[in-house]
Amino acid sequence: MAIVTAEPRPWLAPPASGPVTATVRLPGSKSMTARALVLAALADGPSVIEAPLRARDTVLMSAGLRALGVGVDTGADDRWTVEPGPLRGPARIDVGLAGTIMRFLPPAAALAEGTVEFDGDPHARNRPLRPIVEALRSLGVTIEASSTGGLPLTVRGGGLVEGGEAVIDASGSSQFVSGLLLSAPRFAKGLVLRHEGPPVPSAPHLRMTTHMLRAAGAVVDESVPDVWTVEPGALQGRTWTIEPDLSGAAPFFAAAAVTGGSVTLAGWPADSWQPVDRLTELFTGLGAEVTRSGEGLTVRGTGTLRGITADLSEVSELTPVISALAVLAEGPSELRGVAHIRGHETDRISALATELSKAGAEVTEFPDGLRIVPRPLHGTTFETYADHRMAHAAAVIGLAVPGINLADVGCTSKTLPEFPELWAGLVARS
Numbered sequence: 001m002a003i004v005t006a007e008p009r010p011w012l013a014p015p016a017s018g019p020v021t022a023t024v025r026l027p028g029s030k031s032m033t034a035r036a037l038v039l040a041a042l043a044d045g046p047s048v049i050e051a052p053l054r055a056r057d058t059v060l061m062s063a064g065l066r067a068l069g070v071g072v073d074t075g076a077d078d079r080w081t082v083e084p085g086p087l088r089g090p091a092r093i094d095v096g097l098a099g100t101i102m103r104f105l106p107p108a109a110a111l112a113e114g115t116v117e118f119d120g121d122p123h124a125r126n127r128p129l130r131p132i133v134e135a136l137r138s139l140g141v142t143i144e145a146s147s148t149g150g151l152p153l154t155v156r157g158g159g160l161v162e163g164g165e166a167v168i169d170a171s172g173s174s175q176f177v178s179g180l181l182l183s184a185p186r187f188a189k190g191l192v193l194r195h196e197g198p199p200v201p202s203a204p205h206l207r208m209t210t211h212m213l214r215a216a217g218a219v220v221d222e223s224v225p226d227v228w229t230v231e232p233g234a235l236q237g238r239t240w241t242i243e244p245d246l247s248g249a250a251p252f253f254a255a256a257a258v259t260g261g262s263v264t265l266a267g268w269p270a271d272s273w274q275p276v277d278r279l280t281e282l283f284t285g286l287g288a289e290v291t292r293s294g295e296g297l298t299v300r301g302t303g304t305l306r307g308i309t310a311d312l313s314e315v316s317e318l319t320p321v322i323s324a325l326a327v328l329a330e331g332p333s334e335l336r337g338v339a340h341i342r343g344h345e346t347d348r349i350s351a352l353a354t355e356l357s358k359a360g361a362e363v364t365e366f367p368d369g370l371r372i373v374p375r376p377l378h379g380t381t382f383e384t385y386a387d388h389r390m391a392h393a394a395a396v397i398g399l400a401v402p403g404i405n406l407a408d409v410g411c412t413s414k415t416l417p418e419f420p421e422l423w424a425g426l427v428a429r430s
């Protein structure tokens with residue numbers, strides 16, 4: 001399988017010389033692009049994806065769907081087209097380090113006729129998959145997984161998934177649920193999926209899944225907590241317009257909060273499927289101001305950066321950037337509710353504890369989060385663990401602390417390959 005490990009790209013995070021004031025245009029949401037690709041591939045007619053994200057996760061998702069027989073044209077930057085076709089193996093799919101691919105494509109591969117093999121980056125093999133593998137088995141799918149229940153994975157598709165009822169413990173990732181729901185309209189009996197276990201994280205991502213399924217014509221019921229019912233039926237091809245990526249925007253907003261400047265994310269829609277209210281609460285709690293206008297979504301630093309106590313389970317992707325803000329704040333912070341991010345691109349709780357401590361912060365690690373006490377900070381080599389959001393966190397700290405050297409900024413290609421240039425452009429406006 002073509003798994004390429006790029007050479008590390010060291011990078012010195014540029015310090016800000018004053019308040020950063022800028023309007024940024026960022027590419028589309030990773031999560032929406034991934035869902036649009038899968039729903040388009042399973043639809044009964046062609047689809048168009050406007051303003052998609054072109055980054056490693058979505059390029060590999062497109063390649064995975066092509067390997068299954070779907071026509072995906074990503075030639076134009078602003079407009080991808082998807083032409084569904086009969087799903088078929090044999091196919092080999094490289095998931096990279098993308099949770100969305102390793103959780104969204106095996107259920108789709110189960111609908112294919114033939115064998116589909118999945119593997120990915122070295123760390124991808126450590127990311128949890130067992131619950132979705134076991135749920136698929138209980139729905140009649142033949143899958144072979146590694147001894148730990150994860151990658152490498154072989155799905156022996158029979159061209160049909162019976163579907164019906166399944167029980168899952170999705171406390172490790174909301175993507176187990178999203179992955180099953182996205183393909184469920186194509187299961188012969190649809191799906192009734194019940195979660196049993198500690199709470200499912202990332203509720204806004206689950207709502208994004210059910211919104212997008214309905215927008216494609218699926219009949220979905222989520223009125224009973226922890227139970228999702230998807231009726232069998234056709235998905236319609238349509239035009240998807242992808243919103244700018246809110247999680248990708250978080251470090252840019254953080255630059256406004258840290259420097260007492262103002263950053264506007266252009267093209268922000270009036271109605272969003274991303275958790276803008278949670279982001280607003282967090283940045284407001286930290287002392288910044290958040291406003292929405294015709295210009296976009298704006299975060300304005302007030303010169304005060306407060307510590308916060310927050311449960312980040314709904315927006316756990318934001319933990320690295322919020323932690324970076326916490327080390328620069330005036331008082332301590334406690335960030336909890338994110339035990340599952342130990343299964344993200346890296347064990348983010350442990351990685352943050354290690355790297356923030358190296359920069360001088362006082363950090364206590366809990367099973368489900370961190371307590372961060374700001375202390376005088378100094379330059380250091382900040383390991384990025386192939387994790388784009390660790391790189392974002394380091395860049396935010398580097399605004400205020402000279403000498404933050406990222407061991408590898410290349411990992412930002414996962415969701416925003418232009419990050420180093422966009423960031424340098426932003427800091428130049430300080």
Ligand SMILES: O=C(O)C1=C[C@@H](OP(=O)(O)O)[C@@H](O)[C@H](O)C1
Pocket residue numbers: 030031032034099100172173174175178201202205316317340
């Ligand atoms: O469905 C999605 O697009 C995502 C769901 C979340 O996963 P977890 O529930 O595993 O945190 C999020 O952290 C991830 O970046 C994207």
Ligand SMILES: C=C(OP(=O)(O)O)C(=O)O
Pocket residue numbers: 097098099100317344345389415
């Ligand atoms: C957790 C993340 O990614 P993934 O979709 O690979 O799980 C993330 O982007 O923060």
